[in-house]
Amino acid sequence: MSTYNFTISDSALRSACEFHNIDISDNEDEMILFAIRGALPAAEGISLLDYSDHTKFESEHLLQRVKVNYYYPRCVIGQWLPSERKIAIFPASTVPNLKVVQRNKKKKHQFNCMQPGFYNYRKGQHSGSNSGFQPHRALRLQSKITFRRANFTLQNKQPVIDYGPSAYIGTGNPGDNIHCARNNTRTTKVKALKGQDFSYSFCMSDYYSSYGCQVIVGCPEQYIPRGQKSGNWNAWEEFIGNVYDHFAKEQQNFKYLLIDSFNMQKIAEATSTDIDLIKVVHGSSGPLVKRLQEGLQKMRKSSTGKPYYSGTIDGDFGANTAKALIQFQKDMHSGKAYGYANEATFKSLGMSLATPV
Known part of the structure; x- marks a missing residue:
């Protein structure tokens, strides 16, 4: 095959x-x-x-x-x-x-x-x-x-x-x-x-x-x-x-x-939980989304001093969370953004994805 x-x-x-x-x-x-x-x-x-x-x-x-x-x-x-x-x-x-x-x-x-x-x-x-x-x-x-x-x-x-x-x-x-x-x-x-x-x-x-x-x-x-x-x-x-x-x-x-x-x-083809496969995407929900929102809320934009995310910590990855994540990634990666959060994203927010799927 x-x-x-x-x-x-x-x-x-x-x-x-x-x-x-x-x-x-x-x-x-x-x-x-x-x-x-x-x-x-x-x-x-x-x-x-x-x-x-x-x-x-x-x-x-x-x-x-x-x-x-x-x-x-x-x-x-x-x-x-x-x-x-x-x-x-x-x-x-x-x-x-x-x-x-x-x-x-x-x-x-x-x-x-x-x-x-x-x-x-x-x-x-x-x-x-x-x-x-x-x-x-x-x-x-x-x-x-x-x-x-x-x-x-x-x-x-x-x-x-x-x-x-x-x-x-x-x-x-x-x-x-x-x-x-x-x-x-x-x-x-x-x-x-x-x-x-x-x-x-x-x-x-x-x-x-x-x-x-x-x-x-x-x-x-x-x-x-x-x-x-x-x-x-x-x-x-x-x-x-x-x-x-x-x-x-x-x-x-x-x-x-x-x-x-x-x-x-x-x-x-995965036979076990692989942290490299875990992502938080538009439409995701649950504890990891809450942690992402909290991390984006704590991080401040260098240009304005305001938090990246100022919405409700509700665990739902919608348009507001997406906008905040995109702006954070652009600032961190010289204008490049991915629109989803993985282990590298969580580490840049001072956290880890090391949570069972």
Whole structure:
């Protein structure tokens, strides 16, 4: 098996929540949505598996860690039924598409990249009005998030976008909904990517439409071009059908866990508590969040003498805690910020994460 392959399951997702101080006790009887940035379906013997095998609810699915390239869907978005301990996986993207950014007349730094965290969505229409482009039933962002914006540049006439630690990071609700990627059978043709050892037969490639929204490969059936048919390529129809018509028919609100594949693989393979895997992120709650808030409240800005955090010590990592943490990290790391707190962050606040997960 490839060293980049890992198994995603109910137990792995529960471990991810524990390591990230995320409480799902109120959501055990609901569908929880999750996304893994930089991952695709995988199987032993080939690099990538026909993703239609992963859209069925099973106890576990095999994934492969891949590099996000902002051109092709290189993420998965999943549906998790904690009460049944089952998950389904759908090919997706959690980052903007470079082709879309390049064509857009807006300023090229206005395209969001949602940062890992635990967020809130609600059933609703995308794009929010009947006059919008291809309005369809979807999931609408209901909470403030932590997100990055980065400058769009050309290098050797090729578009480049960078969402690294030096890129702008802030909080708010930019309307990054979960909707279809607006694919059809012509834009989901499989192609081999140059320089990457993927199976030609199963490599998902080509266009997806996103300015920063979370998108699932496929298209609502009413927008499929005449003469074409829905099929295994149309993961969106199965995803949204599960949400509206089947497994979550009566549910209105959905939690959404976003994590990158490197951390997810480490957590899935962890055999004991590893302090390096513990993080406090947007949407975390509990004692470690309280300690973070207390630490940020005690620390003073050199420019004003005021505390970084002046809100309530409530143990809930929301927008105010995120803003305080971001500013503290920028001051400590020459303008670089990560938007989450790990052991290094706690040490810089004069504390330690050495608390059982």
